[in-house]
Amino acid sequence: MQEVEALSAAQERNRLAREIHDSLGHHLTAIAVQLEKATAFAELDPPGARDAVANARWSADQALTEVRHSVRTLGRRPFCLTDALTELIDHLNGDRLTITLDVTGEETGRPTTSLTALYRAAQEALTNTCRHSGATNVRLSLAYDDSGASLTVADDGQGFDLREGFGLQGFGLRGMRERVAQLGGYLDLASTPAGTTISIRVSW
Secondary structure, rough: HHHHHHHHHHHHHHHHHHHHHHHHHHHHHHHHHHHHHHHOOOOOOHHHHHHHHHHHHHHHHHHHHHHHHHHHOOOOOOOOEEEEEEEHHHHHHOOOOOEEEEEOOOOOOOOHHHHHHHHHHHHHHHHHHHHHHOOEEEEEEEEOOOOEEEEEEEOOOOOOHHOOOOOHHHHHHHHHHHHHHHHEEEEEEEEOOOOOOOEEEEEE
């Protein structure tokens, strides 16, 4: 029994180490891109440069928050998707943006890999919403069932034209698709001038 517990603990530590690596990699890439943009447009487009710096600062804050969360998780309970989403939403909610979360079904006993994939998808969707959509309201709907889990992120922002390729080729969204596909799931994206909806499904 002790050997089994030790193996489970080691696997959880390894998983968290990968998550820290992936999360920091994502945010550091975003910071680098935004700072390059700020440098390039410092004289030609000062407001755009200031926005880029603000986005870089936001990514830095996100990275710090996630590292702290992962470190706390190392010393306490296994990953809980509902708790992680609640913490993320609390961090992002503010005067200009209201985010709500609806959860149905039971999370206990579900595969951590699938739950983590849904968290990363929600994180990327909310990051894009905060940076680009101009939304004032975002609703997350998370549902667990016997065969898997579904997550929908819907905002009331300005949307974008899918024909321009952003929805299919954007770095973050492409990473989401790949992560979910590895688990036998799928990601659907719909966007209109009235808002954007991302739907993700993973199977157990």
